[in-house]
Amino acid sequence: xxxxxxxxxxxxxxxxxxxxxxxxxxxxxxxxxxxxxxxxxxxxxxxxxxxxxxxxxxxxxxxxxxxxxxxxxxxxxxxxxxxxxxxxxxxxxxxxxxxxxxxxxxxxxxxxxxxxxxxxxxxxxxxxxxxxxxxxxxxxxxxxxxxxxxxxxxxxxxxxxxxxxxxxxxxxxxxxxxxxxxxxxxxxxxxxxxxxxxxxxxxxxxxxxxxxxxxxxxxxxxxxxxxxxxxxxxxxxxxxxxxxxxxxxxxxxxxxxxxxxxxxxxxxxxxxxxxxxxxxxxxxxxxxxxxxxxxxxxxxxxxxxxxxxxxxxxxxxxxxxxxxxxxxxxxxxxxxxxxxxxxxxxxxxxxxxxxxxxxxxxxxxxxxxxxxxxxxxxxxxxxxxxxxxxxxxxxxxxxxxxxxxxxxxxxxxxxxxxxxxxxxxxxxxxxxxxxxxxxxxxxxxxxxxxxxxxxxxxxxxxxxxxxxxxxxxxxxxxxxxxxxxxxxxxxxxxxxxxxxxxxxxxxxxxxxxxxxxxxxxxxxxxxxxxxxxxxxxxxxxxxxxxxxxxxxxxxxxxxxxxxxxxxxxxxxxxxxxxxxxxxxxxxxxxxxxxxxxxxxxxxxxxxxxxxxxxxxxxxxxxxxxxxxxxxxxxxxxxxxxxxxxxxxxxxxxxxxxxxxxxxxxxxxxxxxxxxxxxxxxxxxxxxxxxxxxxxxxxxxxxxxxxxxxxxxxxxxxxxxxxxxxxxxxxxxxxxxxxxxxxxxxxxxxxxxxxxxxxxxxxxxxxxxxxxxxxxxxxxxxxxxxxxxxxxxxxxxxxxxxxxxxxxxxxxxxxxxxxxxxxxxxxxxxxxxxxxxxxxxxxxxxxxxxxxxxxxxxxxxxxxxxxxxxxxxxxxxxxxxxxxxxxxxxxxxxxxxxxxxxxxxxxxxxxxxxxxxxxxxxxxx
Numbered sequence: 029x030x031x032x033x034x035x036x037x038x039x040x041x042x043x044x045x046x047x048x049x050x051x052x053x054x055x056x057x058x059x060x061x062x063x064x065x066x067x068x069x070x071x072x073x074x075x076x077x078x079x080x081x082x083x084x085x086x087x088x089x090x091x092x093x094x095x096x097x098x099x100x101x102x103x104x105x106x107x108x109x110x111x112x113x114x115x116x117x118x119x120x121x122x123x124x125x126x127x128x129x130x131x132x133x134x135x136x137x138x139x140x141x142x143x144x145x146x147x148x149x150x151x152x153x154x155x156x157x158x159x160x161x162x163x164x165x166x167x168x169x170x171x172x173x174x175x176x177x178x179x180x181x182x183x184x185x186x187x188x189x190x191x192x193x194x195x196x197x198x199x200x201x202x203x204x205x206x207x208x209x210x211x212x213x214x215x216x217x218x219x220x221x222x223x224x225x226x227x228x229x230x231x232x233x234x235x236x237x238x239x240x241x242x243x244x245x246x247x248x249x250x251x252x253x254x255x256x257x258x259x260x261x262x263x264x265x266x267x268x269x270x271x272x273x274x275x276x277x278x279x280x281x282x283x284x285x286x287x288x289x290x291x292x293x294x295x296x297x298x299x300x301x302x303x304x305x306x307x308x309x310x311x312x313x314x315x316x317x318x319x320x321x322x323x324x325x326x327x328x329x330x331x332x333x334x335x336x337x338x339x340x341x342x343x344x345x346x347x348x349x350x351x352x353x354x355x356x357x358x359x360x361x362x363x364x365x366x367x368x369x370x371x372x373x374x375x376x377x378x379x380x381x382x383x384x385x386x387x388x389x390x391x392x393x394x395x396x397x398x399x400x401x402x403x404x405x406x407x408x409x410x411x412x413x414x415x416x417x418x419x420x421x422x423x424x425x426x427x428x429x430x431x432x433x434x435x436x437x438x439x440x441x442x443x444x445x446x447x448x449x450x451x452x453x454x455x456x457x458x459x460x461x462x463x464x465x466x467x468x469x470x471x472x473x474x475x476x477x478x479x480x481x482x483x484x485x486x487x488x489x490x491x492x493x494x495x496x497x498x499x500x501x502x503x504x505x506x507x508x509x510x511x512x513x514x515x516x517x518x519x520x521x522x523x524x525x526x527x528x529x530x531x532x533x534x535x536x537x538x539x540x541x542x543x544x545x546x547x548x549x550x551x552x553x554x555x556x557x558x559x560x561x562x563x564x565x566x567x568x569x570x571x572x573x574x575x576x577x578x579x580x581x582x583x584x585x586x587x588x589x590x591x592x593x594x595x596x597x598x599x600x601x602x603x604x605x606x607x608x609x610x611x612x613x614x615x616x617x618x619x620x621x622x623x624x625x626x627x628x629x630x631x632x633x634x635x636x637x638x639x640x641x642x643x644x645x646x647x648x649x650x651x652x653x654x655x656x657x658x659x660x661x662x663x664x665x666x667x668x669x670x671x672x673x674x675x676x677x678x679x680x681x682x683x684x685x686x687x688x689x690x691x692x693x694x695x696x697x698x699x700x701x702x703x704x705x706x707x708x709x710x711x712x713x714x715x716x717x718x719x720x721x722x723x724x725x726x727x728x729x730x731x732x733x734x735x736x737x738x739x740x741x742x743x744x745x746x747x748x749x750x751x752x753x754x755x756x757x758x759x760x761x762x763x764x765x766x767x768x769x770x771x772x773x774x775x776x777x778x779x780x781x782x783x784x785x786x787x788x789x790x791x792x793x794x795x796x797x798x799x800x801x802x803x804x805x806x807x808x809x810x811x812x813x814x815x816x817x818x819x820x821x822x823x824x825x826x827x828x829x830x831x832x833x834x835x836x837x838x839x840x841x842x843x844x845x846x847x848x849x850x851x852x853x854x855x856x857x858x859x860x861x862x863x864x865x866x867x868x869x870x871x872x873x874x875x876x877x878x879x880x881x882x883x884x885x886x887x888x889x890x891x892x893x894x895x896x897x898x899x900x901x902x903x904x905x906x907x908x909x910x911x912x913x914x915x916x917x918x919x920x921x922x923x924x925x926x927x928x929x930x931x932x933x934x935x936x937x938x939x940x941x942x943x944x945x946x947x948x949x950x951x952x
Contacts, residue, residue, distance in 0.1 A: 118159045119330065119364070120330050121327075125156065127143070127325060129160070131303055136271045140298045141322075142306065143305045144322065145305055145308075146324065148309060148310060150474065157307065160273070164273065168270055168271070169270065172272060173274075174187035176283075177427070180514075182548040184285040188259055189233060192233055200507065204235060208230060208240055211229055228255045231244075231251070247741065249777060253778035260289065264300050274302060274303070276304065276305065276306045276307070279312055280312035285547075294322065298321045329361060330362040335356075336357065338368060338371070343375065346382070346384075346386050352374070359399075360402075369409065370398075372456075373399055373408040373409050374396070380396075403483070407480050410480070410484070416456070421482065421493070422439050423478075424481035425493040425494055430469070432467070432470070433504075435450075454470070492523075494520070497519050498516055498528070513535040514533070514536035517529045517533040521559065529556070530572050531572070533576075536552040537552040537553035540583075544586065549583040553583060557580065560572055573601075573602070574602055574609055577602035578602060580598045590627075591625070606618040616653065622638045629820060630821050630823060630850060633857040634855045636665050640662070642654070646658040652691070656686070660698075660706075663678035663705070664709060667713060667860055668821060671896075672717060672898060675713055676717075682703070683703065700742055700745065704733055704742050704746050707729060707750065711724070711727035724753060724762075730750055734746040740776070743773055751763055755797060757940070757941075760798050763793055770787055771787045796833045827843045827865075831844055841869070847865050848865060848869070864889070866885050867885070867905040870883070870889065890905045899929070903941055907941070910948055914952060923952040930946065930949060
């Protein structure tokens with residue numbers, strides 16, 4: 029164990045005490061045991077335990093009871109819940125079962141396999157999983173079952189949460205310590221994983237664990253990544269413990285985060301003794317088909333002969349009238365579920381009579397009603413009993429699964445009537461039961477059964493049921509309200525009470541956003557926003573809309589980046605609400621989003637409007653946080669516009685008022701620390717203004733400050749974009765060193781943007797500084813070219829650097845013209861590197877022999893650099909033009925031009941630009 033016994037809570041210390049069985053007299057050899065006076069109470073049915081009786085143990089005065097942990101209890105699916113119920117034998121699927129068993133054999137040998145089992149609803153996907161499970165050996169095989177649900181398609185990692193909760197069997201009044209003890213017993217004791225993994229599963233299950241394990245000190249990205257890693261590691265641990273089959277049903281209803289976890293698992297499984305079988309409907313398009321260890325199996329419809337066999341089994345071999353059988357076969361079209369349900373509906377109708385070895389019509393043949401569809405068949409069966417139908421309808425309103433306790437609180441009938449109705453529902457095979465009332469859970473046999481029952485409800489009755497269900501959950505099931513607010517949001521939405529539903533959609537969005545379950549967060553918040561529009565104007569409605577829009581913009585920003593067009597679409601309507609709000613944070617977030625979205629898209633001049641709005645809001649509110657946010661925005665916009673002195677003015681305002689102790693919290697809200705951001709831009713404008721050494725020193729100070737702040741995103745931004753000054757100084761080693769540190773921090777904190785985009789960009793710049801075509805850097809650059817140079821802020825400079833080394837002169841000229849087009853485009857005007865782009869164009873024209881046009885470009889570069897007071901750009905352009913004039917015999921003009929610029933400098937004489945200028949002056 030990684031955790032000393034003394035560090036474990038007293039209530040569980042005995043239960044987790046692992047005893048080396050070699051030191052226990054009278055006990056058979058085994059891996060590990062658990063001893064506790066109350067083990068049964070603590071672990072419930074989470075594990076299979078072998079009772080070893082009472083034993084005297086060294087160092088313990090009284091005999092203690094011991095159990096051996098054999099296995100984790102299997103997670104139940106709807107077919108496991110049907111244990112004991114009459115299930116129609118499988119027909120016509122031996123080939124498919126054979127393929128699965130063949131893949132299972134490969135998995136047992138350590139060659140992990142994945143099978144994608146697809147087919148339309150009712151074709152028998154889950155039935156095949158049940159048969160596969162039955163045909164595996166009873167001993168030495170582990171089974172992990174996961175069930176997706178349309179009701180939880182936007183609940184992050186719902187199948188995993190459901191699996192853990194069913195395995196661990198938490199009671200409603202169970203203490204936090206007891207829940208954590210069970211998790212430790214499962215994850216640490218049984219699977220041998222470190223204690224550090226427990227906190228991620230505890231967090232997933234919404235079990236507070238900071239008191240036991242300490243606060244989380246990692247980014248949300250890192251926490252999400254570690255949670256997914258832990259889930260995959262636990263699956264691998266289960267398979268290493270014993271060969272295992274994972275049955276994952278209804279993948280078409282899986283939430284996006286579960287699909288991310290499956291991506292990781294499918295990649296890893298090839299070296300694990302694990303068979304994964306994933307069922308899905310045809311409309312779901314899995315992306316793992318190209319993997320060599322993944323097989324796709326599409327279930328076809330049954331033949332008429334196979335369908336006839338199902339009918340025969342349901343009638344116990346008694347023949348139906350020939351014309352009736354023909355109608356059944358024609359209508360069911362080879363769908364096993366339809367064959368089964370239609371046959372049962374006819375047998376239960378009373379329109380046939382048992383004639384010994386066959387059935388006859390009870391009346392005229394034409395009086396027999398043949399349901400036209402599967403839904404009609406299901407409803408015909410439900411309609412046999414008003415009581416059963418009502419229970420099915422109430423259960424359908426709750427969901428695919430419903431607990432005895434919840435339906436008992438909602439159903440308007442006596443306990444005896446409810447028990448009788450539930451028993452008849454399960455006897456019919458339309459639903460299965462897991463557990464014993466009042467702890468029982470009921471599961472509809474198929475989603476189509478639930479749909480049929482639900483669709484049979486009148487709208488008014490539907491709303492009444494959803495309202496009652498929501499009220500009962502709020503009053504009696506506070507855990508659902510706290511951990512699954514989307515459930516209550518759904519019921520209140522269906523009942524038509526947006527004022528009740530909206531706060532729960534917001535809470536669900538906040539929770540998903542906190543877990544970085546971004547598609548799920550967006551879905552919850554968009555659902556809430558749609559309901560807000562239905563509310564009458566009020567202060568509360570405006571507050572909800574504003575909060576929802578701000579959260580939604582954050583979700584889109586995290587999901588698609590600053591450039592996502594949805595950010596502006598969401599925030600524009602929020603602006604008047606934010607201005608009326610008394611919450612400066614909402615106003616800051618709204619204006620920041622409206623500013624950063626066009627800025628990062630390359631529309632720099634347009635972003636200035638929003639930067640000025642931020643400055644105005646800061647003045648009007650006198651809010652200190654808003655002051656820093658506004659000046660950060662203005663500083664960045666003026667920098668990209670090439671107005672360096674204006675940018676410096678705003679940077680100076682930030683540094684004059686910034687205090688690390690009082691203002692460090694801003695980075696948590698904005699991902700940018702004001703001082704770090706000033707150092708990022710300031711080091712660049714200081715270099716441009718002609719102070720290369722001060723620029724390098726300022727960049728180093730900025731990195732040191734960011735490290736002290738300890739915010740991963742802020743530090744990575746400082747190390748990546750904040751390292752560009754070393755590209756200006758042409759110092760490849762400094763770029764590579766910062767790229768390496770950035771990559772390490774980004775990997776440690778699960779920040780893929782920096783690993784996939786910013787780090788390759790730095791290495792690409794370093795390769796250009798070296799001046800050689802490095803194939804690895806080119807490959808990565810081309811892979812990310814859309815992210816790096818297509819129509820975003822920074823594109824002109826990147827195009828310029830790309831053209832210098834990696835393209836022919838003609839190709840380079842075309843690339844430079846694209847950069848200039850973006851710079852000069854109205855509303856864009858990203859002119860911070862304008863002088864350099866013009867200079868590079870001049871150099872390319874010189875290579876092409878167009879000397880006069882080359883000189884004109886270089887002169888334009890010098891003129892613009894002088895407007896900026898950008899002495900470093902002016903020196904670089906003057907050096908290029910002086911070299912051109914030298915080749916034309918204009919030595920005096922070249923000398924006068926270059927000397928006047930060179931003599932201005934007071935530092936940086938060891939940099940490449942100044943050394944080249946000095947060498948050229950000596951030649952002249």
